[in-house]
Amino acid sequence: xxxxxxxxxxxxxxxxxxxxxxxxxxxxxxxxxxxxxxxxxxxxxxxxxxxxxxxxxxxxxxxxxxxxxxxxxxxxxxxxxxxxxxxxxxxxxxxxxxxxxxxxxxxxxxxxxxxxxxxxxxxxxxxxxxxxxxxxxxxxxxxxxxxxxxxxxxxxxxxxxxxxxxxxxxxxxxxxxxxxxxxxxxxxxxxxxxxxxxxxxxxxxxxxxxxxxxxxxxxxxxxxxxxxxxxxxxxxxxxxxxxxxxxxxxxxxxxxxxxxxxxxxxxxxxxxxxxxxxxxxxxxxxxxxxxxxxxxxxxxxxxxxxxxxxxxxxxxxxxxxxxxxxxxxx
Numbered sequence: 430x431x432x433x434x435x436x437x438x439x440x441x442x443x444x445x446x447x448x449x450x451x452x453x454x455x456x457x458x459x460x461x462x463x464x465x466x467x468x469x470x471x472x473x474x475x476x477x478x479x480x481x482x483x484x485x486x487x488x489x490x491x492x493x494x495x496x497x498x499x500x501x502x503x504x505x506x507x508x509x510x511x512x513x514x515x516x517x518x519x520x521x522x523x524x525x526x527x528x529x530x531x532x533x534x535x536x537x538x539x540x541x542x543x544x545x546x547x548x549x550x551x552x553x554x555x556x557x558x559x560x561x562x563x564x565x566x567x568x569x570x571x572x573x574x575x576x577x578x579x580x581x582x583x584x585x586x587x588x589x590x591x592x593x594x595x596x597x598x599x600x601x602x603x604x605x606x607x608x609x610x611x612x613x614x615x616x617x618x619x620x621x622x623x624x625x626x627x628x629x630x631x632x633x634x635x636x637x638x639x640x641x642x643x644x645x646x647x648x649x650x651x652x653x654x655x656x657x658x659x660x661x662x663x664x665x666x667x668x669x670x671x672x673x674x675x676x677x678x679x680x681x682x683x684x685x686x687x688x689x690x691x692x693x694x695x696x697x698x699x700x701x702x703x704x705x706x707x708x709x710x711x712x713x714x715x716x717x718x719x720x721x722x723x724x725x726x727x728x729x730x731x732x733x734x735x736x737x738x739x740x741x742x743x744x745x746x747x748x749x750x751x752x753x754x755x756x757x758x759x
Contacts, residue, residue, distance in 0.1 A: 487520065487569035487578060489725070489733030493527060493535075493561055494740050495584065497554040502537045502547040506569045507732070519545025523567035523575070530560050555584045555737060563727075563735040579728045580735035585627060587693035590743035591619040594662065595687065597750065601664040603654075613669035614681045614747060616689060617662040624657035628699035630692040631665050635685055640678070642690070644705055665689060683749040691741040697726045701734040 490503040504520035525537035525547045537547035555561060565578040596615045599607040605615075616633070629650035632642040641647055648665070655663075666689070668681045681687065694702070704723040725734040 485570045487565070487567060487576070487727075487729075487731040487733075488518075489565065489578065489580075489727050489731055489735070491525075491563055491580070491733070491735045493553075493555045493582075493584075493735075493737050495555050495557065495587075495738075496740055497552060499551045500535075500537070500549045500553055502563075502565075504545050504547070504565070504567055504569075506571075520567050520569055521545060523547070523565060525563075525565050525567075528562045528564065535561075555739070557584050557586055557739055559584050561735075561737055565727075565731075569731075576729060578731050580726045582695050582697065582726065582735055582737035584737050585693045585695055585739055586623065586625070587627075587691065587739040587741050588620050588623055590689065590691055590741050591621075593618050593665075593687075593689045593743045593745045595681075595745050595747050596662075600667040600669075605664060605667045611669055611671075613667055613672075615664040616666040616668070616687055616745070617664050618660050618689060618691075618743075619662060620660050620691075622652065622655045622658055622660060626656055627652050628694040628696060630694060630702070632690045632692075633666055634688040634690065635679065635681070639690070644702055645709060647692070647702065649699070649702060681747045683747055685747040686744055687747060688742055688744040691743075693739045693741075695737055697724075698734055698736045698738060700724055701726070701736070 485506040485508060488505040488507060490501075492502070493500050502525050504523055504525070505518045506520055508518055521539065521544050523539070525539075527535040527537070529535065535549055535553055537549055540546040540548050560581060560583045563578075563580045563582075566575040567578070568575050570576070594617050596617060598612060598615065599605075599609060600611065600613065601607065601615050601617075629652055631648045631650060632646075633640055650665075668678060670680055672678050672680055701724060704721075708723055723732065725732055727733050727735065
């Protein structure tokens with residue numbers, strides 16, 4: 430039971446979070462009309478809001494990609510809004526592993542220094558076209574016994590990137606509006622898109638720092654417009670010489686190494702990305718219905734997704750403006 434004081438404020442409720450079950454109430458300052466200010470009137474009313482309670486549910490963030498690296502699974506539990514343990518939701522002591530098609534097992538071992546985090550060995554990688562099955566045994570509801578959760582996904586195909594090339598000028602369509610007063614570097618891709626429908630995403634790196642690789646920032650590419658054709662210099666990213674927010678998209682300078690990172694997602698993970706972004710970006714009035722749950726692929730009522738995706742990369746070096754031709758690296 431919580432108490433909210435209403436005193437000359439407009440209450441805007443925004444409901445989002447993993448699976449759409451979190452609740453966040455934000456108070457927005459409301460400016461009363463001139464007459465009210467002159468009269469100096471005010472009122473205070475105490476409202477008791479019963480947010481109810483629900484059983485804890487397992488929340489899964491699991492990944493397996495074609496990169497040779499240590500892959501991760503994060504396990505947490507849902508909790509009530511006023512739960513005193515809201516900052517201690519990590520699920521520990523679970524058994525987490527992935528089965529390959531041949532029955533061999535990839536173990537995700539618990540990282541004791543980071544509660545709720547499970548990692549593979551650093552030499553693990555997924556193979557295109559192979560199916561992987563995630564198994565989790567965890568006590569998410571705190572009753573002392575483990576529950577079983579599963580998810581299955583097939584590693585999608587991905588086209589190799591032939592090269593990427595930087596070109597200075599206005600931002601190029603279709604993803605950018607050409608503006609003569611806003612110049613910068615176009616990063617263009619050269620690659621053959623397969624005739625089958627795929628779900629692509631892009632992020633990029635400047636040097637060793639990766640940008641826009643979070644689930645709410647990644648650029649999802651509409652494959653239906655390019656399926657089966659060769660992408661001959663399509664601008665994927667535009668870096669303005671004078672960025673509006675240099676902390677998010679920095680300006681490029683001669684000698685910078687830029688890497689384009691291409692992802693190929695399964696249908697389930699692509700839908701999951703779309704649902705998450707809709708949930709966290711929708712502003713809801715006070716009395717609107719809650720948004721629909723984020724759709725995942727974990728069994729037994731768990732939230733989250735087993736994300737199996739392939740990755741391809743290509744890099745280029747930003748030339749000096751005096752160079753006649755951009756220097757691209759395959």
